[in-house]
Amino acid sequence: MTDTKAIVFDLYGTLYDVHSVVQQCDAAYPGRGIEISALWRQKQLEYTWLRSLMGQYIPFEQATHDALVYTCRQLRLDLDAATSATLCDAYLKLSPYPEVPAALQQLKAMGLPLAILSNGSAFSIDSVVRHSGLQDYFSHLLSVDRVKVFKPDPRVYTTACQALELAAHEILFISSNAWDAAGASHFGFQVCWVNRQHNTFDELGVKPSAVIGGLDELPALVGAAG
Amino acid sequence: MTDTKAIVFDLYGTLYDVHSVVQQCDAAYPGRGIEISALWRQKQLEYTWLRSLMGQYIPFEQATHDALVYTCRQLRLDLDAATSATLCDAYLKLSPYPEVPAALQQLKAMGLPLAILSNGSAFSIDSVVRHSGLQDYFSHLLSVDRVKVFKPDPRVYTTACQALELAAHEILFISSNAWDAAGASHFGFQVCWVNRQHNTFDELGVKPSAVIGGLDELPALVGAAG
Secondary structure, three states: OOOOOEEEEOOEOOOEEHHHHHHHHHHHOOOOHHHHHHHHHHHHHHHHHHHHHHOOOOOHHHHHHHHHHHHHHHOOOOOOHHHHHHHHHHOOOOEEOOOHHHHHHHHHHOOOOEEEEEOOOHHHHHHHHHHOOOHHHOOEEEEHHHOOOOOOOHHHHHHHHHHHOOOHHHEEEEEOOHHHHHHHHHHOOEEEEEOOOOOOOOOOOOOOOEEEOOHHHHHHHHHHHO | OOOOOEEEEOOEOOOEEHHHHHHHHHHHOOOOHHHHHHHHHHHHHHHHHHHHHHOOOOOHHHHHHHHHHHHHHHOOOOOOHHHHHHHHHHOOOOEEOOOHHHHHHHHHHOOOOEEEEEOOOHHHHHHHHHHOOOHHHOOEEEEHHHOOOOOOOHHHHHHHHHHHOOOHHHEEEEEOOHHHHHHHHHHOOEEEEEOOOOOOOOOOOOOOOEEEOOHHHHHHHHHHHO
């Protein structure tokens, strides 16, 4: 981690736990929460990739909604409008991972600008960050809405360079999503992959600059190179 | 199905069963064949989408190989070079679905040109088709290699219009992959989705023109509109 002038975080799955919706899924469909959340997330991602490739961009909330509709149909579960609204609303109130607030506080104290670059719309990002009370840590909340294509299209990562007025190699990008970390590495960011679940990094022709088990390990990593 | 002047087929999962590699997977890793084949196929598709979005195209065989490496690492299975070669080679010798040869014969007799448009390289497509002895049914075997991006990027579907010298609406495109059928529909093809496993069509903003349960239903569908 040399030359780092700003830290840019992915939001979904990195700072905030997308599977914190399991509880609401379980309330709506008792005993099925984990299964619903897993397929919902998988399809949500697929729809962002496929929509981008087709040149048929839609806001992230729409992809989230469409993925929920698919999930319930595929699992043969009835989905009425009220349940759909409740579950999609849960994506606006995700919980940060437990170690995140303290890690952000330490990183902020080190004097580096912190930003978020997310597939979410500006409204979604703002909602999630404010709901968790973490808004004061970030200088920039950046949405793919500006370029109307999803990660890992390089146009998305470019928006962070433009907003922060930095070269790609001056940005340390943090993501738990291996495909996002790979896209950011190909783009030219320094990349730290957060591997909380002991997963295998994807075989996409590039490796992250660093791997950590949680955000609590990030201040030491950044400090060691400072 | 009006105005149809040619029928263009997807290959992997539509004419040929990608899970016919289960047997070879099971021989290499007893009892794990189904699990390996499912994750391998999922990752193979993801890598084609992600590589396309990143602007990091590789031939389909490389994506197939990379997905196998990921799969074995994630499932904590040792993968030596010989096993990797054997399993990847199985993708060059896929079995057609049982009803496919007779359906192609009937369609050919109806006088419409038949073609394949596939994510595979020209070598892979040719290998699979010749291994099954079905090469004489097709006037064109079209690979994404020409445009160096994978489906569902519209540039792929364009190659079929160019090769067949037809407008998009004059082509009937056949795929079992809902995301491929959706991409082809957005592009402007007439599309028939082959739903052998009673799956749910993806929520990607478009519906196929027709749905059939197997290729044996296709001659009647085409004939009825002729």
